[in-house]
Amino acid sequence: QQPVQSPQAVILREGEDAVINCSSSKALYSVHWYRQKHGEAPVFLMILLKGGEQKGHEKISASFNEKKQQSSLYLTASQLSYSGTYFCGTESLLTSGTYKYIFGTGTRLKVLA
Amino acid sequence: ETGVTQSPTHLIKTRGQQVTLRCSSQSGHNTVSWYQQALGQGPQFIFQYYREEENGRGNFPPRFSGLQFPNYSSELNVNALELDDSALYLCASSLVGGADTQYFGPGTRLTVL
Numbered sequence: 001q002q003p004v005q006s007p008q009a010v011i012l013r014e015g016e017d018a019v020i021n022c023s024s025s026k027a028l029y030s031v032h033w034y035r036q037k038h039g040e041a042p043v044f045l046m047i048l049l050k051g052g053e054q055k056g057h058e059k060i061s062a063s064f065n066e067k068k069q070q071s072s073l074y075l076t077a078s079q080l081s082y083s084g085t086y087f088c089g090t091e092s093l094l095t096s097g098t099y100k101y102i103f104g105t106g107t108r109l110k111v112l113a
Numbered sequence: 114e115t116g117v118t119q120s121p122t123h124l125i126k127t128r129g130q131q132v133t134l135r136c137s138s139q140s141g142h143n144t145v146s147w148y149q150q151a152l153g154q155g156p157q158f159i160f161q162y163y164r165e166e167e168n169g170r171g172n173f174p175p176r177f178s179g180l181q182f183p184n185y186s187s188e189l190n191v192n193a194l195e196l197d198d199s200a201l202y203l204c205a206s207s208l209v210g211g212a213d214t215q216y217f218g219p220g221t222r223l224t225v226l
Contacts, residue, residue, distance in 0.1 A: 002155075032214070041115075041203055041217035042156065087155050099169045101146060101215075103155040 001026065003088055003104035011110045012078050020073040020107045022088030031064050031071040032089040034103075035082075042087060045073075078111045085109070115139060117206050117218035125224045126194050134189045134221045136204030144168070145187040146215060147179060148203040156203055162187060191223075199225045 003024040012018055022031065030049045034042035048064035048071060059076045075082055088104040116139035126132050138145050144163045148156035158171035162181035176192040185206075191198060201222050205215035 041219050044214055044216065047214055094169065099161075100171045101158040101161070101169070103157075106155045 001092065002102055003090060005086070005088060005104040005107045007107060008105070009108040009110075011112065012082075013112055014080060015077050016111075018075045018078060018109060020075070020086050020088075020109070022071045022073070022104050024069045024090060026069070026092060028064070028066060028069050028071070028090050029093075030090060031062075033062055033071075033073050034087045034089060035084045036087065037084040075109070078109075080111050080113060083109060083111045115206075115216035115218065117204065117216050119202075119204055119218040119221050121221060122219070123222045123224075125226065127226050128194055128196060130194050130225075131190065131192045132194060132223060134191075134202050134204075134223070136187045136189070136206075136218055138185045138187065138204075138206035139216050142206035142208050142216070143185050144207045144213065145181055145185065146205045146207070147187070147189045148205065149173075149198075150201040150203060150220075151197075152200070159189070194225045196225050199223060 003022050006021045010018055032047045033045040035045055036042040046062055061074045064071045086107045091099045091101050093099045118137045120135045146161040147159040149159055150156045159173050159177055160170040160179055161168045165181045178190045180188045201220045203217050203220045205217045207213040207215045
């Protein structure tokens, strides 16, 4: 049930690009992306609500393919501050009409000078 | 800074004890979610409260319980602590129920000896 992210870890040089993928075995209604630095709380990056939607701010963007049940996060011209663990997150609707929220497996990203 | 605060920052308990963790939501937010994050893992959804009612629950036993107060602050109570309960506990507030953008507090580090 937990969305699977790939790669598990990636090391970049400053200025390089990276793509982080999030794949779910269940239908995705929305996808959130978060970045968590060591010892800190997750920080919201963006939310994607519709299939095929692409969003972004500054040099971080994301796409969401509802049919493929996948989302990808694109980091361009990476900076040292991009280092951290990236999580996708989505909700899973329960039969009770409520839901539970599920984070992906995480991708550790390190940017070197 | 997200405006979400948690207390205490750190806590040490022994097996079998009970613990109460507290969260103060961002102003205007009526929804709070609680997560458990073990070392090296992603956050695991415990439950969500929307306008003082439980609105969703993850795969946690009943000894994990919560409350949300009229001012939308919240408590997480854990009874009969086990060693595996050692983790970072995060609360996140959002504007509406469901899978809206979540803003995380700094977390409470619980150690069970």
